[in-house]
């Protein structure tokens with residue numbers, strides 16, 4: 001069975017013709033334009049500038065944004081379908097896509113003013129520029145309410161000071177959504193989200209991280225020293241910043257779940273192919289039950305992850321509560337990605353341990369899906385808290 005064929009009838013998860021067209025377009029793009037050079041970009045930790053430009057041209061960077069603001073006007077199911085296909089080949093490109101679509105564009109469209117949308121969203125949705133979402137700090141990862149970056153109110157502007165860490169698209173973005181504390185006494189209810197532009201006085205892009213996986217994506221620390229941010233760049237009411245971050249991350253987690261699903265499915269497809277080519281003890285390794293069992297378990301868990309990802313996406317499209325579903329999808333899909341990629345390396349044996357066969361990259365890339373946009377432990381917390389609501 002192909003992992004990309006979905007038989008979900010009866011659960012109202014049928015792929016429409018539009019979904020199938022998105023799947024084909026994303027698959028074709030990934031195979032023809034991302035696969036060549038993916039190993040070299042990973043080795044060199046080289047940001048995929050040309051590939052990201054093409055993702056913008058093809059409409060993959062603002063898929064869910066209204067056409068009024070230059071987006072594709074598609075649903076979340078289309079977005080996760082594209083994320084899966086692109087992640088099957090290049091998870092460095094898909095994290096750029098995920099952050100731009102679900103953290104930056106979605107947040108701006110859902111909560112920004114008309115002026116903010118006109119000024120920033122259109123350029124982000126078309127991929128003319130890309131965005132970054134800046135919540136994490138050196139001492140605030142999982143404990144995201146402990147924001148030390150400050151945004152002090154000076155009447156018609158905020159004065160922004162502090163450091164952000166592990167920011168995806170940190171060096172390549174032009175528009176940054178920065179969470180900062182304005183009223184410390186109000187704790188998380190005193191946090192604001194400010195739109196900051198690259199090049200503003202006092203804003204410095206810090207060192208690029210040398211990462212285990214998703215090496216071609218650029219992850220930076222950012223430093224803000226007395227950066228003057230106009231009041232009109234605040235998203236939502238005073239003190240809305242933490243709610244903004246959490247609401248946006250709920251959708252972001254569906255994107256990362258789809259990325260994890262793609263990594264798992266990509267690793268599985270390579271392992272299935274290899275198992276039919278490689279011979280040992282006088283037969284294809286696929287004919288050994290030990291290998292069959294691995295592949296059977298992989299495809300089963302991947303299909304289960306896909307159902308959770310589609311369910312979360314569908315709930316979001318139906319404007320139903322998707323907080324728990326998104327956390328479940330991310331928790332499960334990321335655990336499957338790490339496990340399936342490790343199994344794919346095992347099936348490849350010695351070949352799996354070298355770069356040429358891709359699966360070692362999948363294994364390194366999979367790890368971050370259990371960490372960013374909320375660790376597996378945070379997803380369990382979110383799921384458990386929803387049980388009591």
Ligand code: CAA
Pocket residue numbers: 095099133135136141142143144145166167168188242243246247249250323372373374375378381382
């Ligand atoms: N959706 C909406 N609102 C939420 C929410 C959610 N999922 N989770 C919490 N909130 C709200 C709560 O309702 C509460 O609001 P009120 O006080 O107004 O009622 C407020 O946020 C604070 O929540 P808690 O009291 O539950 O706070 P807490 O400190 O106990 O827990 C947390 C908060 C859930 C652990 C949160 O800090 C969290 O999600 N941490 C993980 C942070 C994270 O995901 N970071 C990812 C960084 S971005 C990234 O990785 C992008 C990338 O590069 C790819």
